[in-house]
Amino acid sequence: MTVDAATLRSVLRAHASGVAVVTAPTPAGPAGMTITSFTSLSAEPALVSFAFADSSSTWARIKDARWFGVHVLGAGQTDLAERFAARGTDRFAPPTRWTGGPHDVPLLEGCRARLVCSRRDVIRAGDHHLVVAAVEHAEPGEPGDGLVHLRGALRAVASTAPARP
Numbered sequence: 001m002t003v004d005a006a007t008l009r010s011v012l013r014a015h016a017s018g019v020a021v022v023t024a025p026t027p028a029g030p031a032g033m034t035i036t037s038f039t040s041l042s043a044e045p046a047l048v049s050f051a052f053a054d055s056s057s058t059w060a061r062i063k064d065a066r067w068f069g070v071h072v073l074g075a076g077q078t079d080l081a082e083r084f085a086a087r088g089t090d091r092f093a094p095p096t097r098w099t100g101g102p103h104d105v106p107l108l109e110g111c112r113a114r115l116v117c118s119r120r121d122v123i124r125a126g127d128h129h130l131v132v133a134a135v136e137h138a139e140p141g142e143p144g145d146g147l148v149h150l151r152g153a154l155r156a157v158a159s160t161a162p163a164r165p
Contacts, residue, residue, distance in 0.1 A: 013150070013151050013152055014150075014151070015150075016148040016149070016150040016155075016157070017036035017037070017148060017149045017150075018036065018038060018072065018146065018147070018148055019034065019035075019036055019072075019073045019077075019081050019147040019148060019149055019154060020034070020035050020036075020038040020050070020070055020071055020072050020073060021033065021034050021035070021069075021070075021071045021073065021080065021081070021084045021108060021111075022035055022038075022050055022052075022062075022068055022069065022070055022071075023068065023069040023071070023098075023105060023106040023107070023108065024061075024062040024065035024067065024068050024069070024105065024106070025065065025067065025100075025103070025104040025105055025106065026061050026062060026065060028061065029092070030092050030098070030106035031058055031061040031062050031065075032058065032069075032084055032091055032092070032106065032108075033052070033056065033058040033059075033084055033085070033091075034081045034082075034084040034085040035050050035051070035052075036149045037049075037050050037051040037128075038050045038070060038072075041132065045134060046134060046135035046138075047120060047132055047133065047134055047135065048070060048115065048117060048132075048133055048135055049130055049131060049132050049133065050070065050130075050131055050133075051125070051128040051129065051130045051131065052128060052129050052131070053127060053128050054127050054128065054129070055127075057087070059129060063122070063129070065119065066103075066118060066119050067102075067103040067104070067105050067116065067117070067118055067119070068105065068116075068117045068118075068119070068131070068133055069101065069105040069106060069107050069108070069114060069115065069116055069117075070114070070115040070117060070133075071107075071108045071111040071113070071114050071115075072111055072112040072113040072114075072141070072146075073111060073112060073146075073147045074110075074111065074112040074141075074142060074144045074145060074146060074147055075144060075145035075146060075147050075156030075157065075158075076144065077110065077111070077147060078147065078154050079095075080096065080108065080110075081147065081154055082154070083096065092106065096108065097109040097110065101114075101116055101137075102116050102136070102137055103116065103118075110141070110142055111141045111142065112140075112141045112142060112143075112144065112146065113138070113139065113140055113141050114138070114139050114141055115135050115137065115138050115139075116135075116136055116137035116138075117133035117134060117135050117136060118133060118134050118136055119131065119132075119133055120132045120133055120134045145157055145158050145159055146159075
């Protein structure tokens with residue numbers, strides 16, 4: 001038996017999660033969504049993962065995609081994060097700036113880092129789908145501070161000295 005969803009969400013609000021946007025080409029046009037589940041899995045081979053809820057309309061659009069873009073967002077991209085989290089809007093319409101990348105993956109401009117990944121595996125995990133993807137192209141982006149989700153809000157994270165025990 002596990003704790004209930006409300007308790008889990010309440011407790012995990014204390015955990016800072018990096019903010020990224022996943023994009024994919026689909027037959028109906030580009031699709032994408034803000035996520036906080038992005039993580040590195042392996043250096044060799046280069047693998048990353050991210051998760052989508054069963055209930056996500058974006059997941060329904062990209063679940064069969066073979067290629068994905070992962071965009072690490074910076075402190076100045078709160079508007080972009082909110083746009084890709086909003087329902088019922090054309091997330092790729094202006095003011096979103098993007099271009100078509102390798103394999104027609106929609107690539108957002110101005111991000112801290114961008115990856116183009118191929119689908120390696122999808123694992124059903126509770127009420128989510130965990131996507132494991134192989135990184136086939138990686139590029140650093142704009143310099144600057146990071147963006148995290150903490151205590152229910154998007155927050156800038158300034159580059160500071162490492163914590164010491």
